[in-house]
Amino acid sequence: MNNSLPKVATPVGPAGTASSRVFDNLRKDLVGGRFVAGEKLAINALKEHYQVGLSPLREALNKLAAYGLLVQENQRGFRVPKLSREELDDIAHMRLEMEGMALERAIANGDSLWEADLLAAAHRLKRADITLDKGEEWEHLHTQFHRTLVAPCGSVWLLRFIEQLHDQFDRYRRLGPKMPTIRQELDEQHHQLVELALQRDAKAARELMDDHIHKSYEVALKRYQEHA
Amino acid sequence: MNNSLPKVATPVGPAGTASSRVFDNLRKDLVGGRFVAGEKLAINALKEHYQVGLSPLREALNKLAAYGLLVQENQRGFRVPKLSREELDDIAHMRLEMEGMALERAIANGDSLWEADLLAAAHRLKRADITLDKGEEWEHLHTQFHRTLVAPCGSVWLLRFIEQLHDQFDRYRRLGPKMPTIRQELDEQHHQLVELALQRDAKAARELMDDHIHKSYEVALKRYQEHA
DNA sequence: GTAGGTTAAAAAATCGATTATCTTGTCTAA
DNA sequence: TTAGACAAGATAATCGATTTTTTAACCTAC
16 A cells, blocks of 8 residues: 555444445545555455454445456456556547547537536635645546536436546646645636637537546646656 | 246356355346346245355355345345336336446457457357257357457446446346347347457447347347346 | 334344365375 | 465455344324
């Protein structure tokens, strides 16, 4: 394991199963770059760390493997997938295609409730204190913003794939200790995206989205290269 | 469970884990329409049917849920996802977009080895006896053909999504007892697809692919409507 | 009659221990 | 010296039993 993972909080709310809890936590830690790419998971250590038994842990690991955040090797357990320039390019390219498509469709379909949600999500994101909580709060709101943006695209499967690609992309973007980031610039783009969406200017919105993803890609690539 | 599942053969080759074996078998049965959509899985019955213990079975179910062939409800087990006209349309639409994209890229990238593989796959498919083995053999070769067609598209993630969409689509297309099908017509399209691919005519190939998917969609829709 | 509550049976989730497989270090023979 | 065989320890996969939760049937009070 990379460096000390933060001790995981026991569930607060209606408490799903142990399995789903450890799935969420592991997903968060995998996407957040808290594991070393390529490392083999020590199941017993995880068991202790996430405070669950073997069965729910293994169920979570199996789900994560099917989702693509882990790889399962024949009879030798689970590994964190390796990172590669080729894959990063692939993911970024797919994001361009799919989020572009989704955005155009969302602009065509979104109603006024969507407009309100979008404004709210953008506002929350802007207000977020990025220094807080190791940027976790900002990350969450950022994800929420992008989710909201494409939500009314009309395709459940498209949304699902986009979500998956986001998770994969973040494995690169969130490499290393913190988020220095070019937040100013990105926030400006978020703001403009909302503007264009409200104006229903699909073409311009898609172009800006392309640019936005491209900027994120540059951040991720830099992280990947510095990562070594 | 729908009607008597065929007793599952024990593994022949190098024998992966029990978990992976039951995953494969369950996936095949789910895609092949051997379960009733919406039904709740009786874990004990499955345990017996697939001749595995509880742990590997649950691990397989968890993987299938993450993959989208099952839905897992909070503390009440696993269900076969419901079918709906809206989802069928969604899946078909996504297939159009993604396989079209993949085909264009494959035609741009594919080398002469690909050409050979493609001819071989098409030939095998044509030769296949559709009456044999409840059409399983034909189904397998059909899947293989489409896989081969888009294989050199250059995107691992695109291929992954296409595979997933195929599985989902087949839940509709393979509803009901058998495959009467308009095989003549489909086989003709397969043949033409190979022709156009070899000629590197991306535009025409994509158009034909659109038409091909549309025809499959009509079959699937009919199945779904007759299914009731 | 119906809403709400209680409880027995069924099913899901989890645990603890066992079995099978892989890994590593050591030894032997060429 | 080194390739290969072997054994001991570590790890993965699986099993059987336990715990927890849901479901469904029944009962009671209004």
